[in-house]
Amino acid sequence: MKKLITNGTIVTAADRYEADLLIEDGKIAAIGKNLGTGAEEVIDARGAYVFPGGIDPHTHLDMPFGGTVTSDDFETGTIAAAYGGTTSIIDFCLTNKGEPLKNAIQTWHEKSKSKAVIDYGFHLMISEVNEQVLEEIPLIIEEEGITSFKVFMAYKNVFQADDETLFRTLLTAKEHGALVMVHAENGDVIDFLVNKALKEGNTAPIYHALTRPPEVEGEATGRAAQLTGVAGSQLYVVHVSCAEAVEKIDQARKKGYQVWGETCPQYLVLDQSYLEKPNFEGAKYVWSPPLREKWNQEVLWNALKNGQLQTLGSDQCSFNFKGQKELGVGDFTKIPNGGPIIEDRFSLFFSEGVKKGRISINQFVDIVSTRIAKLFGLFPRKGTIAVGSDADIVIFDPNKERVISAETHHMNVDYSAFEGMKVTGEPISVLSRGEFVIREKEFVGKPGSGQYLKRARFGSQEKPAEKVR
Numbered sequence: 001m002k003k004l005i006t007n008g009t010i011v012t013a014a015d016r017y018e019a020d021l022l023i024e025d026g027k028i029a030a031i032g033k034n035l036g037t038g039a040e041e042v043i044d045a046r047g048a049y050v051f052p053g054g055i056d057p058h059t060h061l062d063m064p065f066g067g068t069v070t071s072d073d074f075e076t077g078t079i080a081a082a083y084g085g086t087t088s089i090i091d092f093c094l095t096n097k098g099e100p101l102k103n104a105i106q107t108w109h110e111k112s113k114s115k116a117v118i119d120y121g122f123h124l125m126i127s128e129v130n131e132q133v134l135e136e137i138p139l140i141i142e143e144e145g146i147t148s149f150k151v152f153m154a155y156k157n158v159f160q161a162d163d164e165t166l167f168r169t170l171l172t173a174k175e176h177g178a179l180v181m182v183h184a185e186n187g188d189v190i191d192f193l194v195n196k197a198l199k200e201g202n203t204a205p206i207y208h209a210l211t212r213p214p215e216v217e218g219e220a221t222g223r224a225a226q227l228t229g230v231a232g233s234q235l236y237v238v239h240v241s242c243a244e245a246v247e248k249i250d251q252a253r254k255k256g257y258q259v260w261g262e263t264c265p266q267y268l269v270l271d272q273s274y275l276e277k278p279n280f281e282g283a284k285y286v287w288s289p290p291l292r293e294k295w296n297q298e299v300l301w302n303a304l305k306n307g308q309l310q311t312l313g314s315d316q317c318s319f320n321f322k323g324q325k326e327l328g329v330g331d332f333t334k335i336p337n338g339g340p341i342i343e344d345r346f347s348l349f350f351s352e353g354v355k356k357g358r359i360s361i362n363q364f365v366d367i368v369s370t371r372i373a374k375l376f377g378l379f380p381r382k383g384t385i386a387v388g389s390d391a392d393i394v395i396f397d398p399n400k401e402r403v404i405s406a407e408t409h410h411m412n413v414d415y416s417a418f419e420g421m422k423v424t425g426e427p428i429s430v431l432s433r434g435e436f437v438i439r440e441k442e443f444v445g446k447p448g449s450g451q452y453l454k455r456a457r458f459g460s461q462e463k464p465a466e467k468v469r
C-alpha cells in the first residue's frame with residue numbers, strides 16, 4: 001500500500017525543504033513534487049515538519065533494579081515513546097556474571113517480542129571478560145547484530161566492572177567492530193562517600209547528589225577516555241551531566257580519540273535543587289549521575305551546539321513515587337535510580353533547543369536521531385529521510401503549545417519529572433515502517449508490531465544495516 005505525505009516541510013540533519021514523500025512497502029520510495037499518482041492514502045502535513053523518527057539510544061524497560069522493576073515495560077514504554085516522536089529504541093540488556101550472555105539476550109527478547117510497538121535493539125552489559133565471554137562476543141555480534149557493549153564504572157558490588165574489564169572490553173570491541181558505552185562515575189569513591197553520609201545520619205534524597213560530586217564523574221570519564229586512547233578503540237559516554245565530564249570528552253576528542261558523549265533532557269532543564277523538595281518528593285529526581293548545579297545546563301547546551309556532545313538519550317527508567325521511590329524513605333540509597341523521560345525527550349528538546357534558539361533545527365534532528373543511527377549501526381535504514389530508508393516519520397506541529405503532566409502522559413508511572421512545564425511543538429502523527437502508530441494523537445499501533453533491530457558493526461555504517469548483519 002502506498003501512502004503520500006503532502007505539503008509538509010521535510011527536515012533532516014542536513015536540509016530543510018518542502019516536498020512530498022511517497023511511502024511504499026514500509027520504505028521511503030520517492031521524495032519530490034507531484035508524486036500523487038497511485039497512492040491509496042494522502043496525508044496532508046500542511047504547516048508541519050516532517051522529521052525522521054527519533055531514536056532513543058538509552059532506555060531501561062522492564063528492568064529489575066534494587067529489589068523492584070521499572071514500571072514501564074516494552075508495551076507501555078514504546079507506546080509512550082511513539083506518542084513522543086520516537087520510532088526506535090535501544091534498550092540495555094543486563095547480564096549476570098557466570099551465566100552465558102545469550103541467556104540474558106534471550107530474556108530480553110522475551111520481554112520485548114510481543115509487546116514493542118516500535119522497532120528496538122539491545123546493548124549488551126559486560127561485567128566480566130573471560131574465555132567464555134570472549135568466545136560468545138563474536139557470535140553475538142554476528143547473529144544478534146548487537147554491536148554496542150555497556151560497562152558500568154559505578155554501582156559497586158552490583159553492576160560495577162573493574163578497569164581491566166573495561167580495558168579488555170575496549171580491545172574486544174575494537175577487534176570485532178563494536179562501540180563501548182560507559183556509565184562513568186567512580187563507584188569506589190561514591191561507595192565510601194555514601195557509607196560516610198549514612199553513618200553521619202544523612203539519609204535524605206539530597207545526599208544522593210552530595211555523595212556523587214561532579215568530580216567523580218569527570219574522573220571516571222577521563223579514565224575511560226584515556227583507556228580508549230591506549231586501546232585505540234571507540235567509546236560512547238552515556239548520560240553526561242556536568243562540566244567536568246564535558247571537559248574530559250572534549251580533551252580526548254582533541255587528541256583524536258574516538259570518544260562521543262550523550263546527555264539527557266533532565267540534565268538540560270532540571271537541577272540539584274529539585275532533590276531538596278519537601279515530603280520526600282526529592283526522590284522523584286534521583287538519577288545517577290545526579291542532577292547538577294544549574295550553571296551546568298548552559299555548559300551542556302553549548303556542548304551540544306558546538307559538537308562536544310553529540311546525542312540525546314532519555315535514560316528512561318521509570319519507578320512510581322508510591323511504593324517504589326518510597327522504598328528509600330529514611331535511606332536515600334534505597335531510592336530506585338531513574339525517571340520517566342522516554343515520552344518527553346523529543347518534544348522537550350525541540351522546545352528548549354530549537355524554539356529557544358540554542359540549537360538549529362538540523363542539529364535537533366542530528367542529535368535526536370541521525371547521529372545515533374550512525375553510531376549504533378542503523379544508518380541509513382533509520383535516522384534520516386532518504387529514498388530507501390525505513391518510513392519512520394514524525395509529522396510535527398512546531399507551534400502547538402501544551403503542558404507536560406502525569407495526568408496526560410502515556411507512561412505507566414504516577415508522576416512526571418517535568419510536571420507543569422510548558423513546551424511548544426508536538427508530534428501529531430507517527431509512522432513506523434510506513435504504518436501509523438500514532439494518528440492524530442491517537443495510538444493506533446499494535447503490541448508486537450515492533451521489529452528487533454540487528455545492527456551493523458561499528459564503523460561500517462555507510463553500508464545498509466541489513467546487508468552488513
Ligand SMILES: [Zn+2]
Nearest residue numbers: 058060315317
Ligand atoms: Zn541508564
